[in-house]
Amino acid sequence: MTTDPQHPDTPAHCARHGRRRRLAGAATLAVAGAALVGTGAFSSWGATASATGGLTAGSVSVGMVDANGGTFSTAVGNLLPADYFYRYVDVTNSGSAASTFTGTVTATGALAGSLQVDVTSCSVAWTTVSGASTCSGTQTVLASGTPTTGTPLTVAHGSIATGAGNAQHVRYKVTFASGASTSLQGATGSIAASVSNTVVGGTDRTGG
Amino acid sequence: MTPSRRRRWRRRAAAVVVAGGLLGPLAGTAPAQAAPWQGSATATAPVSTARWGSGLTLVAGAGSVAADRTSYSLSTTVATQAGYVDLANTGTVPATLSLDVAIGAVVGGAPATVCSVAWDTTADTCAGTTTTVTLTALVGRTAGSYTSPGLVAAGDAVHLRVKLGGVVSGVTVTATTVVPRPAADRTLG
Numbered sequence: 139m140t141t142d143p144q145h146p147d148t149p150a151h152c153a154r155h156g157r158r159r160r161l162a163g164a165a166t167l168a169v170a171g172a173a174l175v176g177t178g179a180f181s182s183w184g185a186t187a188s189a190t191g192g193l194t195a196g197s198v199s200v201g202m203v204d205a206n207g208g209t210f211s212t213a214v215g216n217l218l219p220a221d222y223f224y225r226y227v228d229v230t231n232s233g234s235a236a237s238t239f240t241g242t243v244t245a246t247g248a249l250a251g252s253l254q255v256d257v258t259s260c261s262v263a264w265t266t267v268s269g270a271s272t273c274s275g276t277q278t279v280l281a282s283g284t285p286t287t288g289t290p291l292t293v294a295h296g297s298i299a300t301g302a303g304n305a306q307h308v309r310y311k312v313t314f315a316s317g318a319s320t321s322l323q324g325a326t327g328s329i330a331a332s333v334s335n336t337v338v339g340g341t342d343r344t345g346g
Numbered sequence: 347m348t349p350s351r352r353r354r355w356r357r358r359a360a361a362v363v364v365a366g367g368l369l370g371p372l373a374g375t376a377p378a379q380a381a382p383w384q385g386s387a388t389a390t391a392p393v394s395t396a397r398w399g400s401g402l403t404l405v406a407g408a409g410s411v412a413a414d415r416t417s418y419s420l421s422t423t424v425a426t427q428a429g430y431v432d433l434a435n436t437g438t439v440p441a442t443l444s445l446d447v448a449i450g451a452v453v454g455g456a457p458a459t460v461c462s463v464a465w466d467t468t469a470d471t472c473a474g475t476t477t478t479v480t481l482t483a484l485v486g487r488t489a490g491s492y493t494s495p496g497l498v499a500a501g502d503a504v505h506l507r508v509k510l511g512g513v514v515s516g517v518t519v520t521a522t523t524v525v526p527r528p529a530a531d532r533t534l535g
Contacts (some may be wrong), residue, residue: 189439198384200385201387202387207398208533210389210391212535213393213394214394214535215438216438216439216470217393217394217532221529221532222532223531224533227389228389250451277357322395324396324438325395327392327393328391328393329390329393332387332389333386333388334385334387335384335386336382338379340380
């Protein structure tokens with residue numbers, strides 16, 4: 139066996155081999171450490187919190203309930219000039235929140251333009267005593283006018299809270315014009331009342 | 347740049363401008379609006395108006411009624427003649443009915459009589475109450491009018507008998523004003 143004088147066989151005499159071994163050892167440790175990290179060998183402490191808020195979609199619903207013993211849709215025949223009749227309706231907000239209601243009264247047929255309509259609300263239910271309708275609470279005139287073809291009478295019902303207990307007690311008085319032309323003898327038509335509300339979202343509900 | 351390339355470049359530029367003009371408003375800056383929710387309810391009542399009028403009908407006896415039912419004529423002779431005429435309420439509501447009686451001669455007696463029920467034209471009798479139509483003698487003629495004392499129901503009638511003799515003349519009965527019942531509260535029908 140020959141020996142290179144620049145490169146003795148004994149480790150003690152080989153500085154280059156020593157550096158290589160140290161580098162190799164360090165590399166081995168580095169690779170092993172990386173492998174440990176990669177395989178999740180380190181223990182970890184974790185905590186998770188959650189909160190749930192109940193969300194419910196709102197609803198919009200309007201009710202017109204016959205009131206004071208009458209029925210709105212009951213036909214009225216043989217009207218003479220200055221004849222009149224009453225109809226009573228409870229307007230209810232069956233939706234999920236108070237909102238503003240508007241209404242219309244429409245007259246159709248040959249009688250459009252000849253039916254005077256007066257819409258009045260009462261803070262309590264209407265009653266009829268001896269044929270006369272009375273309001274023992276506060277009366278409020280909601281609208282008054284003569285609907286014509288294409289131009290209904292607009293009724294401002296205002297804000298109505300939800301629930302049957304907050305119903306708006308509405309009376310419609312319909313009067314056939316005292317000066318109606320005799321050409322209207324035997325004429326037919328109809329009177330229709332509508333109530334609606336519109337709810338638009340887009341409000342900040344952070345607070346509820 | 348050659349002329350042809352310049353034209354292509356201009357066409358492309360114009361297309362870009364047009365596309366921007368069309369797409370711009372669509373992607374405008376107006377804020378998005380929440381869709382409204384609407385509730386509604388409707389109630390409807392049919393309505394109709396009344397008709398009012400009257401018409402004459404010859405029930406029995408002499409004379410004739412005009413086609414339009416507005417008049418009745420009887421030519422009188424020396425012999426006594428009688429005509430039974432109904433003045434009917436041809437409207438759809440109760441009404442007060444009226445008629446005029448005119449005789450072309452001065453006559454006495456009670457040539458025109460109303461019965462509260464239909465005349466028995468065979469026996470010439472009234473089972474109800476009779477009312478004489480008051481006539482006034484004028485120059486060469488006699489005339490008067492009658493109005494029902496109350497409302498006559500739709501379809502009902504005033505029952506008139508005209509009975510005259512001993513004079514050659516003519517009698518005319520004319521249906522006149524009809525006054526329908528007064529205006530009323532119709533809430534209950």
